[in-house]
Amino acid sequence: MGFSKRLSKAAALGVIAAGAAALLTATPAQAASHCHFSNTTGRYSCSGSNSVRGPNDVIGSKLFTGYDYSGDSLTIWVDRPCPKNNYVDYTIDLGSAMRKKVTSVQAWSTCWTWLYFEDGSRDGPYQGNDPDVGTWANDRAVTVGLS
Incomplete structure (x- = not known):
């Protein structure tokens, strides 16, 4: 957006100030999305967990795109708590919304x-609860395993 050459400096500053005020009070263009995936049903949705999870599903993990559990999130639902059997019991390939974007993790x-x-x-x-997966792992994950 350009200003007319005939616009006075004071008027131009008023327009800039009004524009800045509008930017500060405007709602964000896109709020963080909170999505869910059930390993049991194979369903994925950003419209709440009820549309994806099975009747006995429990949360296995939550992934976040921001530090300290901020930004977009993905909740992974599994059919039972993970047994401690020295195996990775569930593997989930991350879709474009989370692929190479994981920054913090909560294990459940x-x-x-x-x-x-x-x-x-x-x-x-x-x-x-890991509010920062560290510089080596940050924004690199393409698959998640739960054990």
Whole structure:
């Protein structure tokens, strides 16, 4: 947006100030999305957990795009708490909304969260609330494993 050459400096400053005030009070263009995926049903939705989870599902993990559990999130539902059997019991390939965007993780229902990267390496297990997965793992995960 340009200003007319005949616009006085004071008028131009008033227009700029009004525009800045509108930007400060406007609602964000897009609020953070909070999506859900059920390993039991194979369903994914950003319209609440009731549309995806099975009748006995429990939360296995929550992933976030921002530090300290902020930004977009993905809640992963599983059919039972993770058994501690030295196996990765669930693996979920991340879709475009979370792929290479995970920054913080919460482990739930005895499930430990593993982050897998394109090069085949992984990081974890994240066993509780991790507000920052660290510089090595940040924004690299393409698959999540729960054990």
